[in-house]
Amino acid sequence: MKFELRLAWAIASLVFAISAQGSYAATELPSAAAAQVKAGAYVAQLGDCVACHSAADGAPLAGGRELLTPFGKIYSTNITPDKNTGIGSYSFAQFDRAMRKGVAADRHQLYPAMPYPSYSRMAEADMRSLFAFLQQGVAPVARANKPSDMHWPFSMRWGLALWNYAFLDNTLFAPDASQGDSWNRGAYLVQGLGHCGSCHTPRGLAFQEKAMSEASSSGMQYLAGETVENWRALSLRDLWTVDDTVQLLRTGRNRFATVSGNMTEVIQHSTQHFTDDDLRAVAVYLKALPAADGGKPRASAAPIASMAAKLPEALYKSRGGLGYVQFCVDCHRLDGTGVADIFPPMAQNPAILADDPATLLHVVLTGARTAQTASHPRVMNMPSFAQLSDNELGEILNFVRASWGSKTAPEISTSDVKKMRESLSPKVAPHAGFDTPRLANMLDRPNAEQLVRGMRLHLETKALLPDHVGGDLNCTSCHLNAGTVANGSPFVGVSAFFPSYVPRSGRIISLADRINGCFKRSMNGKPLPVDAPDMKAMEAYLEWMKGETKPGDKVAGRGVGKMDTTLVPNTENGKRIYGEQCALCHGKDGEGLKSAAGNMVYPPLWGEQSFNIGAGLARTFTAAAFVKQNMPIGLNAKFPLGQGGLSDQKAVDVAEYFSHMPRPDFPDKAKDWPKDKKPADARY
Secondary structure (H helix, E strand, C coil): CCCECCCCHHHCCCCCCCCCCCCCCHHHCCHHHHHHHHHHHHHHHHCCHHHHCECCCCCCCCECCEEEECCEEEECCCCCCCCCCCCCCCCHHHHHHHHHHCECCCCCECCCCCCHHHHCCCCHHHHHHHHHHHHHCCCCCCCCCCCCEECCCCCCCHHHHHHHHHHCCCCCCCCCCCCCHHHHHHHHHHHHHCCCHHHHCCECCCCCECCCCCCCCCHHHCCCCEEECCEEECCCCCCCCHHHHHHHHHHCECCCCECCCHHHHHHHHCHHHCCHHHHHHHHHHHHHCCCCCCCCCCCCCCCHHHHHCCCCCCCCCCHHHHHHHHHCHHHHCCCCCCECCCECCCCCCHHHHCCCCHHHHHHHHHCEECCCCCCCCCCCEECCCCCCCHHHHHHHHHHHHHHHCCCCCCCCCHHHHHHHHHHHCCCCCCCCCCCCCCHHHHHHCCCHHHHHHHHHHHHCHHHHCCCCCCCCCCHHHCCHHHHCCCCCCCCCCHHHHCCEEECCCCEEECHHHHHHHHHHCCCCCCCCCCCCHHHHHHHHHHHHHHCCCCCCCCCCCCCCCCCCCCCCCCHHHHHHHHHHHHHHHHCCCCCCEECCCCCEEECCCCCCCCCCCCCHHHCHHHHHHHHHHHCCCCCCCCCCCCCCCCCHHHHHHHHHHHHCCCCCCCCCHHHCCCCCCCCCCCCC
16 A cells, blocks of 8 residues: 655654663573574664654654555554553464464454565564564553544455455565575565565555565566655665665765655664665665666766766756755755765756656655764754745756756646645745745846846855955855845845945945955955946845835844843853864864865855954854854754754854854954944954
8 A cells, every 4th residue: 555654753863772771681681582682673673663663752662653544544553562552462473473464463454554565574583583572672661552544445454354365475585596695685675674665666556566576477566666645765676886775775865865755764763773784785686676667867876076067057047947046056056966965966866867756846845854873963954945836846846857857757837836735735934024035036127137147146256256255255155045044144125225334344335345345354355346247246136135125124034133242152062062063064173065076065164265353253243143043054944944043052152162263364454443332242
C-alpha cells in the first residue's frame, strides 16, 4: 500500500543506541544472552523499528504513531516487553509469525504498513536476536495500543488474508552463488530488513509491490521509483557511485543531494548506524542493478562545479530566474552548485532530474530538515515558501528544472502547485506587515535593464566592482537577499529618507553618499563616482525598492532591530557559540567560506578581507542586533532563510567575540561624530 510515514519532528532527537543509560544493561545478562541482545539491537537499527513504533509524545518503541493511508489511519503498536500492552507475552513463534506473515499473537491480521512482506526474508538468527533485544533489551512501557480507523471495507481485516494469499512470498532470502559476498549481503539488507521496496518500488492495483527483488519476473521494476504520499521515492537502480551512496546513507547528504521527507528518518534512526561493511554492501548491490528508466539523466561522476560553472541564460531575464535569485541563491548559489556539506546543489540533483516534481513541490511548500547524524549534528532547515503564490512557485521551479533538470521534464503548472498545496495544507507564516518586494516585478518596468544591473551590483559587488571592494564582501552580505528580508537591512523605503542628517558624518548626506559610505567601511574599499552609471543603477534599484514609502513613514522590518545595550558581553561564551553556530559558514578562524572554484560563498567576519573598524558591524550592539534577527541561516523554519533564533544574550556574546577580532583600520575614523555623541560601543 501507499503509506505516508511522516514522523513529527519532535522525535527527531530520539537516539536509538545502546548504552549504560540506555534501554538495557548487558552486565545483568549472561554473556551469550547479552551478545544476542546486542546483536538484536543492531538488527532493530537495520530494520528501522524505532521510526514507526515511536510517537512524538511517547517513549521509543511504545507505539502510537499515526500512519496515514489512502484507506484511513493506522496507529503503530507497542513493541516494548510490557505484558499487557506490548509484546511481553509473545512467544518466539508468535513473534516470528507476526514478522513473517503479518498475524499477531491473538491471530488478527496486521495491515502491511508493517513491512512483513520484506521481513519475511529475514534469516532465523537475525529474527531470534531481534526478539531477544525487544524482550530483554528494552524497558517495558505501559501504553495501550490505539485501534485503527480504517474506512469500510478495509476495516474488515479478514480481507488481508486474501491479500497475503495473493501477494505474500514467505521464501527466505537465498544468496546468489554467482555474486560475491558483499553483493549478497547488500541484497539481503535491501530486500529484507531495510524494506527499501516499500517506498521505492512501484505498486500494483491492489497496492502490492510489483517486485520484491531483482530476480522476480518483474524484477526490472524493483526499486524503480514510486510516488508515495506526495513524495517522489527515487529509483535506486544504478543511481550513484558506491562511494556516493555510502556517503548519503551515512550522513544524509552527498555531492548530488540531501535527503528529505521520510528518508530523513531512515538516515537518522537507521542507516547512519550501519557498519561500514554493511553500508558498502548496500551500495554495491544498488549499483549493480541496471537502470530501469530508459536512459533518463543520471548523476554524473564529474564534479558539480564543472557542470554548473556557467550561469543559466534566463537567470536575470525571466521571472522564474529572478525569483530564484531572490529566494534560493543564498543557499543554492547563482550557478546551482549549492554549498558543499551544507546546502544541496541544483545541478545533478535527482529530485530535479526526476520528471515527477512531487518532492520539489512538497519541499517548497512545507520546508525540509536535514538528518541529524554523528558527522553532521547541526540540523539545517529549509523554511516553507508557502507564502509565495502558486504562480510564483511554478515560475521558480520551472526555471530550476529548465536550468539544471531533465530537458524532457513536463512543465509545472499553476494548477499542479495548487493541487499539492490543497493536499498538504501548509501553514503560511505571517509577514508581520513587511511585504517582501518581488525582484521578478522589475521586469515590468521601462528601466528593467538598469534595475536588474543595480540589483546585481548589490548581489555580486565584489565580482562586478573589484576596484571598489577591498575585501571579500558583497552588499548582500548585510542586506540579505539583495535587500528584501525584513530586519535584514532591507532596502524597502530607504531612498525616501534621503537626503538625511547622519550623526556619524555630522552633516546631511545624499543616497549616493550613503552608498559610498558602505564601500569605504563595510567593503573596506573605494567610493564610486556619484555620476557613474553603476552608481545610478544602484540608486535606481533603491528607488524602485522605495515603493509607496514617503518621508516620515514607518517601514515595518526596516533596519536590523534594537538590542538591549545594558547586557554585559561574555566573550568566552561568544567564542563557544561562534564555534557551534557560525563557524560552519564563516570558517573556524573567521576567514569565510569559499567554493571549490575559489569564490567566496559566505563572507569573512574578521581578518584583512573583512569589513573595517568603521563599519556598523564592528560595533558590538549593532552586530548583535543583526545576528539576533538574521543569523545563523538555516537554524529554524523562519521565512525566507531560516534565519535568527539566538537569544539576546547569546547574540551579544558572539557579536562581542567576532566584532573585536583583528580587522582593517578605517583611515577617516578621526572625522566621525564631529558634532554628536559617539556611541558607547564605537571601536575608536
